[in-house]
Amino acid sequence: MTDITAPSPPAAGERYVLNPMYLFRWEPTQDAHVLLYPEGIVKLNQTAGDIIARCDGRRTVADLVGELQQRYPGDDERVAEGVYKFLEVFRAKGWIRRQA
Amino acid sequence: MPKDGSVVRLDGQGKPLWLVLELTYRCPLKCPWCSNPVDYARDGEAELSTAEWKRVMREGRELGALQLGFTGGEPLLRDDLEELVADASALGYYTNLITSGVGLTENRLRALKAAGLNQIQLSLQSSDRELTDTLVGARAFDLKLKVAHQIKAQGFPMVLNVPVFRQNIGQVADILALAEDIGVDYLEFANIQYYNWAMVNRDELLPTREQIDAAEREVRAARERLGERMTIYFVIPDYYEGRPKACMNGWGSIHLTIAPDGAAMPCQEARIIQGLEFPSVRDKSLAWLWNESPTFEKFRGDAWMSPTCRSCDEKEKDFGGCRCQAFLMTGDAANTDPACSRSPHHHLIGEAIARAHAPGRKVQPLVMRNDGNSRRLAQGGHGGKGGSGGGTGCGSGNARVEVDHV
Numbered sequence A: 001m002t003d004i005t006a007p008s009p010p011a012a013g014e015r016y017v018l019n020p021m022y023l024f025r026w027e028p029t030q031d032a033h034v035l036l037y038p039e040g041i042v043k044l045n046q047t048a049g050d051i052i053a054r055c056d057g058r059r060t061v062a063d064l065v066g067e068l069q070q071r072y073p074g075d076d077e078r079v080a081e082g083v084y085k086f087l088e089v090f091r092a093k094g095w096i097r098r099q100a
Numbered sequence B: 001m002p003k004d005g006s007v008v009r010l011d012g013q014g015k016p017l018w019l020v021l022e023l024t025y026r027c028p029l030k031c032p033w034c035s036n037p038v039d040y041a042r043d044g045e046a047e048l049s050t051a052e053w054k055r056v057m058r059e060g061r062e063l064g065a066l067q068l069g070f071t072g073g074e075p076l077l078r079d080d081l082e083e084l085v086a087d088a089s090a091l092g093y094y095t096n097l098i099t100s101g102v103g104l105t106e107n108r109l110r111a112l113k114a115a116g117l118n119q120i121q122l123s124l125q126s127s128d129r130e131l132t133d134t135l136v137g138a139r140a141f142d143l144k145l146k147v148a149h150q151i152k153a154q155g156f157p158m159v160l161n162v163p164v165f166r167q168n169i170g171q172v173a174d175i176l177a178l179a180e181d182i183g184v185d186y187l188e189f190a191n192i193q194y195y196n197w198a199m200v201n202r203d204e205l206l207p208t209r210e211q212i213d214a215a216e217r218e219v220r221a222a223r224e225r226l227g228e229r230m231t232i233y234f235v236i237p238d239y240y241e242g243r244p245k246a247c248m249n250g251w252g253s254i255h256l257t258i259a260p261d262g263a264a265m266p267c268q269e270a271r272i273i274q275g276l277e278f279p280s281v282r283d284k285s286l287a288w289l290w291n292e293s294p295t296f297e298k299f300r301g302d303a304w305m306s307p308t309c310r311s312c313d314e315k316e317k318d319f320g321g322c323r324c325q326a327f328l329m330t331g332d333a334a335n336t337d338p339a340c341s342r343s344p345h346h347h348l349i350g351e352a353i354a355r356a357h358a359p360g361r362k363v364q365p366l367v368m369r370n371d372g373n374s375r376r377l378a379q380g381g382h383g384g385k386g387g388s389g390g391g392t393g394c395g396s397g398n399a400r401v402e403v404d405h406v
């Protein structure tokens, strides 16, 4: 089940999964990850692609933050903030859903 | 999600991101707003073969196409559809089937699923059996509902496309309820665009401003009630907007349509425009057609624009509107789309609206899309002009396009 109720910000213990309506993959001609859905294309920047690739319903948000911090070492706090912000935006756009 | 029919633009970097294949003009239905050419029944070249379509798809991928639409006519009339879908999936396309539902059986659905089809867009015209069957000229309502449930049962994402006109605009609430019951993921109310058959029948089809407002209110209420369960689009008719639509994100910008006979077009309507040549994939490579064909070059950039548009601060937003509508209504495809209130021809829109709703106007029977009418109209009987293509036949054509980036 995925939630359809009023949005609340992502929390550390939650898991996210790609909306099954969307196809996520690497697209060589764009040199980027893309999301494809009925009549739509989203080209993702590298960070966005890194995050969505990890919205697999298994990793928690905390796992995700940890992995991104490893991938982008330096300012852990900024990376964490970024992940939370991205997740909230992606969820609002309907690309990912919170797993109950 | 983007707003009603809004277009978020991503520079296609010169790539034809969207490839639309009109596999055939043949169709079991007779919709009087059909987007196919009014003269589709004239003797022309044969439909592309399986091998030819496959070549088009391969070359499209090489040019960077990501989205592939199978449309028509009714694409299910091609018995190589499953084979083409399998090929397209292997090439890495996101595959969309745009269908009336007629001919879609449980078996074919399973085969299409196995072939990797990504989504199905089914057209529905009314929540009422009798009205649907009258409008499409065949007993289709029960079949469409059955097919809709089967599509969901097979686990396909589904867009329900409702072409909107005077005859069904009062049924928005009922259609919403029906879509909810089916479990539709995207519901698209697309006010039809007036080209081809819809142009022939414009006086009978064009709704009033009040009707559109009422329909929009229903949609807004439903959005609040349904939240994220269903995405509802409401594509507003440009006749009432004062601004044209950003047609195809600009001519030759991201869209490439191939007609059944292989003609390459910047949009499904483009053949309406007289004086333009539409070379075929039979004679030219897709790369040549996209990159070098004078037809595709013709309305790129802004050098071709009328002074009205070229000097306008909104030209990056709508590219001067629709070339086909400009041609159909003003006789010159380079004119500002008359849907724009800044167009010197904007009065033509007001006159069309007034004519369609003139008190005491004599109601005419709808001119159904069929071979007899097509041959008659091909002989030049009507303002629909001999031409091609379509915005909102069974599919949504250029009604909604989203390209976004993060």
Ligand code: SF4
Residues within 6 Å of the ligand: B027, B028, B029, B030, B031, B033, B034, B035, B036, B072, B073, B074, B100, B369, B392, B393, B394, B395
């Ligand atoms: S609108 Fe679509 S279903 Fe209707 S006649 Fe045209 S191609 Fe066939």
Ligand code: SF4
Residues within 6 Å of the ligand: B243, B244, B308, B309, B310, B312, B313, B314, B315, B316, B318, B319, B320, B321, B336, B337, B340, B341, B342, B343
């Ligand atoms: S004048 Fe041309 S560019 Fe300006 S809003 Fe109208 S159609 Fe668009």
